Amino acid sequence: LEFxxxxxxSLLFGLSCAWAQNAPVPQQVPAPPTVDLDPYKVADKxxxxxxxxxxxxxxxxxxxxxxxxxxxxxxxxxxxSHDGKGIFLSTPAGKYNSIEIEAFQVQGSGLVYAPRALSLxxxxxxxxxxxxxxxxxxxxxxxWNYLTYPSPPEKALFRVKTLWGVHIxxxxxxxxxxxxxxxxxxxxxKLLIMPTVGIGLxxxxxxxxxxxxxxxxxxxxxxxRVLDGEAKAVFRVKKLEVLAGAKGLDFRTTLKTDQYFRxxxxxxxxxxxxxx
Numbered sequence: 001l002e003f004x005x006x007x008x009x010s011l012l013f014g015l016s017c018a019w020a021q022n023a024p025v026p027q028q029v030p031a032p033p034t035v036d037l038d039p040y041k042v043a044d045k046x047x048x049x050x051x052x053x054x055x056x057x058x059x060x061x062x063x064x065x066x067x068x069x070x071x072x073x074x075x076x077x078x079x080x081s082h083d084g085k086g087i088f089l090s091t092p093a094g095k096y097n098s099i100e101i102e103a104f105q106v107q108g109s110g111l112v113y114a115p116r117a118l119s120l121x122x123x124x125x126x127x128x129x130x131x132x133x134x135x136x137x138x139x140x141x142x143x144w145n146y147l148t149y150p151s152p153p154e155k156a157l158f159r160v161k162t163l164w165g166v167h168i169x170x171x172x173x174x175x176x177x178x179x180x181x182x183x184x185x186x187x188x189x190k191l192l193i194m195p196t197v198g199i200g201l202x203x204x205x206x207x208x209x210x211x212x213x214x215x216x217x218x219x220x221x222x223x224x225r226v227l228d229g230e231a232k233a234v235f236r237v238k239k240l241e242v243l244a245g246a247k248g249l250d251f252r253t254t255l256k257t258d259q260y261f262r263x264x265x266x267x268x269x270x271x272x273x274x275x276x
Contacts, residue, residue, distance in 0.1 A: 037152035040207040042159065043098045043145060046091045049273025053084030053247060055106050057265040059135045061120065061173055061188075064257040065222075072119040073259050077135045077173055078110030080265055088273065096147040100165075102140055106265060109134035111178075120175050121259060123186035132176040137263070139169040139249070141228065143216065145200065157205060163198035163216045167226045169251055171261045190253040190261050194218045194226050208236050217250075226251045236275070243271045 038044055059077040063070035086104030093099040112133055118125040125131065143165030150156050169192040177184040198216025212234060217227035232245025247269050252262035 037154055038096060039155060040153075040204045040210065042153070042202050042204045042210050043090065043212075044092060044096060046089075046276040047241070047273045048089050048276075049087070049241070049243070049271050051086050051088065051104075051243065051269050051271025053086060053104065053106070053269040054082045054267040055080045055084040055265045056082060056267045057263060058108070059137070059171070059173065059261055059263040062260055062262065064255045064260050066256070066258045068258070069119055072117055075114075075118060075120060075133070075175065076112070077133050078108045078112070080106050080108045082267070083107075084265075084267075084269075086271075088271075090145075090273075093144060096151060096153055098145045100141070100143045100145055102143075103138075104140070105136070105138050107134065107136040118175075120173075120186040121188035123175075123184060125175065125177055125184065125186075129180070130178045132178050133174065135171060135173045135261075137169065137171045137265075139167070141165050141167045141196070141216075143196075145214075153204075157203060159202040159204065161200035161202065161214070163196070163200055163214060165196050165198075165216060166193065167196050167216075167218075167228060168193050169226065169253075171253070171263075173261065188259060190257075192224050192226060192251060192253050194220075194224055196226065196228070198228075210234050212245075223254045223256060224252060230269075232269075239275045241273045241275060243269075243273065245269060 058079045061075045063073040067073050084104055084106040088102040090098050090100050112131050114125045114127050114129045114131055116127045143163055146162050148162045149160045153159050172189040175186045196216040196218045200214035202212050204210040213231040215229035219225035227250040230247035232243045235242045248266040250264045253260045
């Protein structure tokens with residue numbers, strides 16, 4: 001009896017070993033393929049570039065609420081000289097979002113005749129005197145470009161973005177009396193720093209071409225305002241992008257001073273940028 005038990009156990013052990021050796025090995029399940037959720041890479045990489053802005057428009061100098069003689073503190077400064085220049089940088093900031101930085105300069109100069117006796121930034125001018133006038137506007141913005149819809153973008157044709165940033169503008173105006181024997185020059189400088197909010201729209205039919213449109217601004221009653229907008233077509237060749245479009249800027253420095261500047265500049269622009 002004991003011999004039968006040992007024999008039976010040996011047979012069971014041998015059968016279990018044979019089954020284990022011949023049992024099919026489970027195949028490894030392949031990993032799912034990687035899906036690119038933004039194949040067009042619109043504003044999804046770091047970039048740097050330059051642009052040239054054919055800006056047109058003029059700058060007005062007006063009296064603020066602290067003006068001692070409002071009628072004597074108004075003067076239209078010359079038109080912009082159509083040679084605005086600027087640079088822009090962009091870097092990714094979270095998934096499908098980006099940080100944009102832009103800086104530019106616009107200036108103009110010309111001859112005007114004082115329409116009346118003037119008092120500009122504390123300097124007096126006689127009516128009818130020829131004045132050599134000029135202005136220089138330097139500006140920039142720091143802006144978070146946040147993809148709002150759809151997220152992830154995948155191959156969506158339309159992409160809606162919200163814009164959150166800060167605009168900084170510095171403007172200087174100069175008036176120089178050209179007829180007096182004693183040099184008479186008025187120089188005034190104003191600085192505008194404002195938070196801005198806005199909206200943008202990207203139209204991306206392919207990875208080689210897309211359209212970018214955006215507008216952002218802020219206005220405070222009785223104080224400053226700024227509105228900045230642009231629309232451009234972007235053509236991509238490998239890592240180089242060529243841009244062409246139009247941009248505009250409307251601003252007014254604070255009224256809570258003796259004098260303020262205001263202007264509306266518009267015009268076409270073109271540029272190139274390198275995508276890293």
